[in-house]
Amino acid sequence: MTHFEYAPAPESRSVVELKESYGLFIDGEFVDPLSDSYLSSVNPATEEVLAHFAVGSDADVDAAVRAARRALPKWSKLPGSERGKYLFRIARILQERAREFAVLETLDNGKPIKESRDVDVPLAAAHFFYHAGWADKLEYAGYGKNPKPIGVAGQVIPWNFPLLMLAWKVAPALACGNTVVLKPAETTPLTALLFAEVCQQAGLPKGVVNIVTGAGATGAAVVAHAGVDKVAFTGSTAVGKSIAAAIAGTHKRLTLELGGKGANIIFDDAPVDQAIEGIINGIFFNQGHVCCAGSRLLLQESIAEEVISRLQHRMSTLRVGDPMDKNTDVGAINSLAQLQRITDIASSGDAEGARRWSVDCALPERGYWYRPTLFLDVTESHRIAREEIFGPVLAVQTFRTPTEAIEKANNSPYGLSAGVWSDKGSRIHLMAENLKAGVVWANSFNKFDPTSPFGGYKESGYGREGGVAGLASYLVQE
Amino acid sequence: MTTAAHLVHLAASDLEDARRDEASLRSFISRLPGVDKVGLEARAAALGTRSIKTSAKAQLIDLAIAMVDLTTLEGADTTGKVTQLCAKAVTPDPLDASVPAVAAVCVYGDKVADAKAALSTHPRGAGINVAAVATAFPSGRASLAVKLLDTRDAVDAGADEIDMVIDRGAFLSGRYGQVFEEIQHVKQACGQAHLKVILETGELQTYDNIKRASWIAMLAGADFIKTSTGKVPLAATPANVLLMLEACRDWHRVTGEKIGMKPAGGIRTTKDAMKMLVLVHETTGDEWLTPSLFRIGASTLLNDLLMQRQKLRDGHYSSSRYVTND
Structure with missing residues (x-):
C-alpha cells in the first residue's frame, strides 16, 4: 500500500491586479465618494487586507440614482436586440476573464477556487447569455404584448455568491430595459468593482449600471431613495423584513430572496x-x-x-x-x-x-x-x-x-x-x-440553471429570479 | 412474506443468504440500493478535477506503471509480438533503470507459454505475472465445459491470473444464478491462479446492472472485478470505475476482505490513469493503491506514462522516439 497525499496545487493570484483603493462606479466612471469614507475588504482565509473601497453616503447614492434615471429613457427605448448585444458582450467578457474573476472571488470571499472557477463564474456568464436572449423576445414572454421596464432598480446583494448574485440581479434588469444601482456586500465588493470594469469594456452606456459600495447604511439609502422604482434584495430575513417595512406605502415594487432552512x-x-x-x-x-x-x-x-x-x-x-x-x-x-x-x-x-x-x-x-x-x-x-x-x-x-x-x-x-x-x-x-x-x-441538490426560476415561500421571500418567471420581477405588464 | 427492505445496511449474514440458492441471490441483488446516473457521473467528474502536481504526480506515475497489465489481445499475436511485449514489461524504459516493471502481461491463453518463456529470460521477469484471458473471451459465448477447458489450459500453461468474462446474455435475461455458478466453477478451475471477472460494462449498459454484476462476481469469489474486455466501447469510464470501487469498498465494510479492481479499455493517457488513482484514493482509500488490489489494463498507456515521467525528470517533453514501441 502506498500513502498518497495531494501535493499543494495553488492557483496563481498573479492574474488579478488589485488597486489599493476603489471609488464608486457612477455614470460609467469610478469616482471618489462624497463621503470621503472607506472600508477595507479582507481575505477571510488569511486576514490580509486586499483593498480599500468607498462607502457610499446618501449623497453618493443620490448621484448614482440620478445617473441611472438619466440613462433610463435611452436604454429602455433601445431595441431589445441592441440591449441583447451588450448583454452578450458582457457574457463573453466574463468568460474571457473567467480566471481573473474566479481568483478574485476566492480571495475576497474565501470559497474554494474550484467552486468559483466551476460554479460561480460560469453560472454568472450563463445568466448574462440567457437574458441576452430574452432582450428582444420580451413580447413573447407571456407578460402582455408590450411589456415595459419598471425603471430604476435598486439592488442589494449578499456576500455568499458576490458575482453570481450580481448576475442574477443585473442581467434580467438590463434585458428588460431597466437601469441599475447595485450595492454589493461590505465583505465582498471586489468582483462587483471588477464587473464595473467589464461594463466599461463592453461599452455599456453610462449610467445603465451604477455600483455603490458600502455597508448597511448605504444599502438602506438605495432602498429608501425616492428615485428607485424597484427594489431587489437577497440576504437575511431580518433585513428583508425591514426593507419590506421601509418601502411599504411607496410606489416601489419589491422582490426578496431571503433565508432558508432546507x-x-x-x-x-x-x-x-x-x-x-x-x-x-x-x-x-x-x-x-x-x-x-x-x-x-x-x-x-x-x-x-x-x-x-x-x-x-x-x-x-x-x-x-x-x-x-x-x-x-x-x-x-x-x-x-x-x-x-x-x-x-x-x-x-x-x-x-x-x-x-x-x-x-x-x-x-x-x-x-x-x-x-x-x-x-x-x-x-x-x-x-x-x-x-x-x-x-x-x-x-x-x-x-x-x-x-x-x-x-x-x-x-x-x-x-x-x-x-x-x-x-x-x-x-x-x-x-x-x-x-x-x-x-x-435526487440532486444545489443545482442551478438560468432557465430555472428560483425563489421562496413564506419567510424565504417572494418574487422569482431566473427563467421566464424571473422576468416578471423587472417588467410592467401592459 | 415480508416486504424486502432495501439493503442499505449489509451484514455478513446477508451475503451468506445470497449464496444459498438462485432465489436468494435474485432477492439480494434486486434489493441493492439503486444508482442515480446523474449523481454518479457528477461525482466522478468532480473527482476528475483534482489537481495532481509535482511530487504527487511523480508518485502516481510510478504507481500507475507498476499497476499496468500490459496487454496484447489480437488475432495477429505471435510469439515474436509476445516476446517484445514481455521485454517492455520488464524494462519499460531502457534508458532509465529507476522505472518500475509493470504488474503483469495479459495475453490470450495460447500465448501464456510464450510469455512465461520470455519473462524467464529476464532477471526482473520473475516478479511479473502472466494473465490470460479465458472463458471464450471476449464474447463468452461457449458452453461451460469449453470455458472451463479454456481456463485450465491457460492455468496449465503457467498463467498466474485468469481474466474471465461473465455471460452477459445470461445476466441480461435475468439468470443471475447461472452467472454466479459459472464464476464459481471458473474460480475452482483457476486453482492457485487469481481470478479477475470482466463484467463488460459496455454491454450491461446501465449503472444498476454494473452494480449488480459487481456484487454477483464478488459473491462468487472474484479476486478482482474488471470493467471490460477492451473490445466494446463505454469501458473504463470514470463513472463505471467509481461505481465498481464503491462495490469493493462496501464489500470490505461488510466482510473485511479486499477485492481488487481493474479498469480496462480506453485508458490511454497519463491524465486518464491519474484520474483512476484519484478515484481509488477517495473511494476505497489508499489501501487499494497497490498492484495487488488495483490494475490498469492497457496497451498504449504505458508509453504516455513514460513520456510524462521523462518530462517530470528533464523539465521538457521528449519526442515519442525516446520511448520504445512494443
Missing part, C-alpha cells in the same frame, strides 16, 4: 451513494453559506444509522483549508462576524442536548474556519433545527413515513428549498407537490 429528505429506497454526495453538496458547498442549503437532513429511520456512518466517513475525506488550492473542498468562513454567528448557534445545539460530531481536521492558524459538523439527536424544537446557521453545520433528524417527512420539512418559517432522494418516481411527485419550498430537487 430539508434534504432521504428515503430508504434512495440511491445511497449519490444521496451521500447530495447531503455533502447540500450543506458543505460554499461552506454552507447558501440560502438554499440542505441544512436539515431528514433520514428515514430504518436507514438512519447506516447513512450517518457513511456520511461521517465521507465527511472525513473533505479537504478543508486554503481556498486557493485547487484540491480544497471547504474554504474559509466569510467573516469573523459570520464565524461568531455560526459558533453561537451551533453551541446552542450542544446546550439543548443535540450530539455534535465534527470532522477531525487540521485548520490553518490564520483566517476564519469552522469544521464541517453535524448534530445528531436533533428535534424540531432545537434552535439548530429552526434557525438558519449559514455555515457548515448539519442538523440530522429522522422520520418514519412520507407524511411525517412532509410535516417536518414544512414545519419551518422558511420555504426556499428541499431535496428528495428516492428511486420511486411517484413518491418524488408526491413530495414535490406537498413540500412548501420554492425549489424541490429530486
Whole structure:
C-alpha cells in the first residue's frame, strides 16, 4: 500500500491586479465618494487586507440614482436586440476573464477556487447569455404584448455568491430595459468593482449600471431613495423584513430572496451513494453559506444509522483549508462576524442536548474556519433545527413515513428549498407537490440553471429570479 | 412474506443468504440500493478535477506503471509480438533503470507459454505475472465445459491470473444464478491462479446492472472485478470505475476482505490513469493503491506514462522516439 497525499496545487493570484483603493462606479466612471469614507475588504482565509473601497453616503447614492434615471429613457427605448448585444458582450467578457474573476472571488470571499472557477463564474456568464436572449423576445414572454421596464432598480446583494448574485440581479434588469444601482456586500465588493470594469469594456452606456459600495447604511439609502422604482434584495430575513417595512406605502415594487432552512429528505429506497454526495453538496458547498442549503437532513429511520456512518466517513475525506488550492473542498468562513454567528448557534445545539460530531481536521492558524459538523439527536424544537446557521453545520433528524417527512420539512418559517432522494418516481411527485419550498430537487441538490426560476415561500421571500418567471420581477405588464 | 427492505445496511449474514440458492441471490441483488446516473457521473467528474502536481504526480506515475497489465489481445499475436511485449514489461524504459516493471502481461491463453518463456529470460521477469484471458473471451459465448477447458489450459500453461468474462446474455435475461455458478466453477478451475471477472460494462449498459454484476462476481469469489474486455466501447469510464470501487469498498465494510479492481479499455493517457488513482484514493482509500488490489489494463498507456515521467525528470517533453514501441 502506498500513502498518497495531494501535493499543494495553488492557483496563481498573479492574474488579478488589485488597486489599493476603489471609488464608486457612477455614470460609467469610478469616482471618489462624497463621503470621503472607506472600508477595507479582507481575505477571510488569511486576514490580509486586499483593498480599500468607498462607502457610499446618501449623497453618493443620490448621484448614482440620478445617473441611472438619466440613462433610463435611452436604454429602455433601445431595441431589445441592441440591449441583447451588450448583454452578450458582457457574457463573453466574463468568460474571457473567467480566471481573473474566479481568483478574485476566492480571495475576497474565501470559497474554494474550484467552486468559483466551476460554479460561480460560469453560472454568472450563463445568466448574462440567457437574458441576452430574452432582450428582444420580451413580447413573447407571456407578460402582455408590450411589456415595459419598471425603471430604476435598486439592488442589494449578499456576500455568499458576490458575482453570481450580481448576475442574477443585473442581467434580467438590463434585458428588460431597466437601469441599475447595485450595492454589493461590505465583505465582498471586489468582483462587483471588477464587473464595473467589464461594463466599461463592453461599452455599456453610462449610467445603465451604477455600483455603490458600502455597508448597511448605504444599502438602506438605495432602498429608501425616492428615485428607485424597484427594489431587489437577497440576504437575511431580518433585513428583508425591514426593507419590506421601509418601502411599504411607496410606489416601489419589491422582490426578496431571503433565508432558508432546507430539508434534504432521504428515503430508504434512495440511491445511497449519490444521496451521500447530495447531503455533502447540500450543506458543505460554499461552506454552507447558501440560502438554499440542505441544512436539515431528514433520514428515514430504518436507514438512519447506516447513512450517518457513511456520511461521517465521507465527511472525513473533505479537504478543508486554503481556498486557493485547487484540491480544497471547504474554504474559509466569510467573516469573523459570520464565524461568531455560526459558533453561537451551533453551541446552542450542544446546550439543548443535540450530539455534535465534527470532522477531525487540521485548520490553518490564520483566517476564519469552522469544521464541517453535524448534530445528531436533533428535534424540531432545537434552535439548530429552526434557525438558519449559514455555515457548515448539519442538523440530522429522522422520520418514519412520507407524511411525517412532509410535516417536518414544512414545519419551518422558511420555504426556499428541499431535496428528495428516492428511486420511486411517484413518491418524488408526491413530495414535490406537498413540500412548501420554492425549489424541490429530486435526487440532486444545489443545482442551478438560468432557465430555472428560483425563489421562496413564506419567510424565504417572494418574487422569482431566473427563467421566464424571473422576468416578471423587472417588467410592467401592459 | 415480508416486504424486502432495501439493503442499505449489509451484514455478513446477508451475503451468506445470497449464496444459498438462485432465489436468494435474485432477492439480494434486486434489493441493492439503486444508482442515480446523474449523481454518479457528477461525482466522478468532480473527482476528475483534482489537481495532481509535482511530487504527487511523480508518485502516481510510478504507481500507475507498476499497476499496468500490459496487454496484447489480437488475432495477429505471435510469439515474436509476445516476446517484445514481455521485454517492455520488464524494462519499460531502457534508458532509465529507476522505472518500475509493470504488474503483469495479459495475453490470450495460447500465448501464456510464450510469455512465461520470455519473462524467464529476464532477471526482473520473475516478479511479473502472466494473465490470460479465458472463458471464450471476449464474447463468452461457449458452453461451460469449453470455458472451463479454456481456463485450465491457460492455468496449465503457467498463467498466474485468469481474466474471465461473465455471460452477459445470461445476466441480461435475468439468470443471475447461472452467472454466479459459472464464476464459481471458473474460480475452482483457476486453482492457485487469481481470478479477475470482466463484467463488460459496455454491454450491461446501465449503472444498476454494473452494480449488480459487481456484487454477483464478488459473491462468487472474484479476486478482482474488471470493467471490460477492451473490445466494446463505454469501458473504463470514470463513472463505471467509481461505481465498481464503491462495490469493493462496501464489500470490505461488510466482510473485511479486499477485492481488487481493474479498469480496462480506453485508458490511454497519463491524465486518464491519474484520474483512476484519484478515484481509488477517495473511494476505497489508499489501501487499494497497490498492484495487488488495483490494475490498469492497457496497451498504449504505458508509453504516455513514460513520456510524462521523462518530462517530470528533464523539465521538457521528449519526442515519442525516446520511448520504445512494443
